[in-house]
Amino acid sequence: MAVETIDVTPTWSGILPALLAAHENGTFEGRKIAQAELERMAAIADKYVAEHKED
Secondary structure, three states: OOOOOOOOOHHHHHHHHHHHHHHHOOHHHHHHHHHHHHHHHHHHHHHHHHHHOOO
16 A cells, blocks of 8 residues: 655745744744744845846
């Protein structure tokens, strides 16, 4: 029997509302985690743009 894998990884735009809510209304630890994730996402986006920038 073949094993089927279902990818349930959220998109960035899909997870953004939850991150913003955690950053705005969460506990100290929740805000810290949300901040770190937003910073990580921004760094990845910057890297993508730099790699795809026309010279």
